[in-house]
Amino acid sequence: MTIYLYNTLSRKKEIFETVEPNKVKMYVCGPTVYDASHIGHARSVVVFDVLVRYLRARGFDVVYVRNFTDVDDKIIAKANQTGMSCMDLAEKFIQEFYVDMDALKVERATYEPRATHHIDDIIRIVQILIDKGHAYPLDGDVYFAVDRFSGYGKLSGRKLDDMEAGARVDVDIRKRNPFDFALWKAAKPGEPEWDSPWGKGRPGWHIECSAMSFALLGETIDIHGGGMDLTFPHHENEVAQSEAAFGKTFVKYWVHNGFVNINHEKMSKSLGNFLLIKDVLKSYHPEVVRLFLLSSHYRSPIDFNDKIMDESSTALDKVYTLLARLEKRLEKNPVLSQSGDLWERFCEAMDDDLNTAKGIGLVFESVRILNHLLDESDKTFSSTLQQTLLTAWSDLQKIGRILGVFGEVPDQYASDRRSLGLQKTDVDPAWIEQMIADRTSARKAREWQKADEIRKQLEAMNVIIEDRPDGTLWRMG
RNA sequence: GGCGGCAUAGCCAAGUGGUAAGGCAACGGUCUGCAAAAUCGUUAUUCUUCGGUUCAAAUCCGAAUGCCGCCUCCA
Structure with a gap:
């Protein structure tokens, strides 16, 4: 090395x-x-x-x-x-x-x-x-x-x-x-x-x-x-x-x-555009901030703006969605296994002048591959696959410990994201739950029109819902 | 005036001699009651421009253009 x-x-x-x-x-x-x-x-x-x-x-x-x-x-x-x-x-x-x-x-x-x-x-x-x-x-x-x-x-x-x-x-x-x-x-x-x-x-x-x-x-x-x-x-x-x-x-x-x-301007006293950490954290999850900061090489200038931060949020959501899927598939309380290919390649990137941008790219590449494997594994199951998934999960955990991301329990992360999203609006979560319950009954009764109506109402409040086999989840868009 | 950096797709961003990672966005397919999520496919024959070196350049050298930083407190 x-x-x-x-x-x-x-x-x-x-x-x-x-x-x-x-x-x-x-x-x-x-x-x-x-x-x-x-x-x-x-x-x-x-x-x-x-x-x-x-x-x-x-x-x-x-x-x-x-x-x-x-x-x-x-x-x-x-x-x-x-x-x-x-x-x-x-x-x-x-x-x-x-x-x-x-x-x-x-x-x-x-x-x-x-x-x-x-x-x-x-x-x-x-x-x-x-x-x-x-x-x-x-x-x-x-x-x-x-x-x-x-x-x-x-x-x-x-x-x-x-x-x-x-x-x-x-x-x-x-x-x-x-x-x-x-x-x-x-x-x-x-x-x-x-x-x-x-x-x-x-x-x-x-x-x-x-x-x-x-x-x-x-x-x-x-x-x-x-x-x-x-x-x-x-x-x-x-x-x-x-x-x-x-x-x-x-x-x-x-x-x-x-x-x-x-927003393409240098932070300066005269422009009055100093962005405090505590203010950023009111809108964005801490790990989103870290992911944003590490998504470019450390010596490059980076630009903070709402668009890039929203993209970082979407990107982090993607990883947590995958982690949740993986953890559901793996044994209860998986333990770190031997390092795999992902970790090796991550280290190669990091060895090269701390290339976190490349390392994060590798993470997303493997997220796609793992999602694909999980899709496939719904049809065919093998212990080799199970081992592959465990190794990948383990590598993602190790990478997360270096970058200081992916450290939350996926459910906790989802709930934090909901809270942050709710802060920007005055939507009452109890109202959302009620709407979802109403929609679930409508769906059971196969009243699709009514169900879609409710979903549109929620979407208008920036609430995105997701029907899973085991229930309906919601998040702020 | 002096010193230094950067220029890669609609946007963000890797790639420092061997034939363009990844993310976001967009469009199309699969899945779904419809969505969402996930996935598959499409989106740079080309890396600001012009020369040069080389079998081979986004990558090296020279020049031009543009943007930025430091030289004053600053992460």
Whole structure:
């Protein structure tokens, strides 16, 4: 088995080889907790959630760190605006983050450190950088000197000279180079502050990740992830800080996920189109959201819109319908069997730079084949077929555990879908049940016209019914 | 101005040298009292355009066009 991962550093897919055999040290930049999480956060978190699940399924011992940035300009600004303390504000949004991500079935990371819990580690690294001549104090601030780190720009593919040409950085004449960035910021009145050798202050944005990564994972880690926008300056600066401080390679594989657009527009404050996870979940099942997020390759931009979400819902329904059929056919409480062809091919897709889109394609291909087999098996039955169905069911379960989908009991899923659908209308489920009961009597009496009339009425309310041998089911269209 | 990415059917989306996965939508058949679900079939001789390399290109190289991202906080 060979896993390939695209490395932003080399701009190529590379063979994934860990520093220590079978052990993966992975750090992903988490949210700055000053507001509720949006669908873009969801993509990043879900993508790396799947990466960790997959690596673990492939036998790696993964230590996964995802941080919270809980001290920052934006948090201070929001705190001042709302009258909350920075600490309370950060705590509030950390809890909201967990509510959203738990709903999206995201597994917890091994460590979920907060910047403010690592101030000592941060100060220690800043001091090392000063001692080594990579940083300089200035009026209570401390800046990293980009000129003193020869590798500066290697991650994002920039050269200092080129950047200065179009310089859109605010010129702070005190700094030695306009691209020097703050490791430590002197405290201003009313801001959170900690004692340091340079006076009271707080950490800059980039240093916390270097510090927490070092504290929890050591000098060199295997994977560092985050959204594409973090490549520069955030990750570039992390490389500079960590490698300048410790003289070792900081990260072997840099993995960056693409953005989520909303109706073909970038999410932005000015457009006011930030789509919060909690709002999305009012309309769509969490697994629909995951399926949508994973239906494109993680580095491609994706577009969130009602049409694509409805299609994802239909697609997920299809899988659950098949699972329900399979489970009815198999023995009671089937147990996972040996892996089959579907799982093998899924892994091949995932080995190739986490190609979830291809993997999901394979799932749907096998759903069709299995439905066909089930149709056929109504006529002919064999134990070979039974084994085939069990293996396929088992593979689907395993795939679902990687992608974080297909995890519900099919009946529960159907009932969740009904509830979500009902929220959009004011149809009373008791009324629906009554209509269906009326229709059933009409059908028994062979009053087809009356039965069809009722069905049309239900359809007008977006209620789709399905006559099964053992009764009539309904769902929201 | 600098750096980078993308362009595959009506829509979404895989495919990085060997002759176009999958989903949605649409239409037709099977099943059904009729539907729904499921299934079968049809829907790209062709991958933005133009050159080049090759026995062979959607895939590699060059150019053009279009869209997008980063360079400022951003997942």
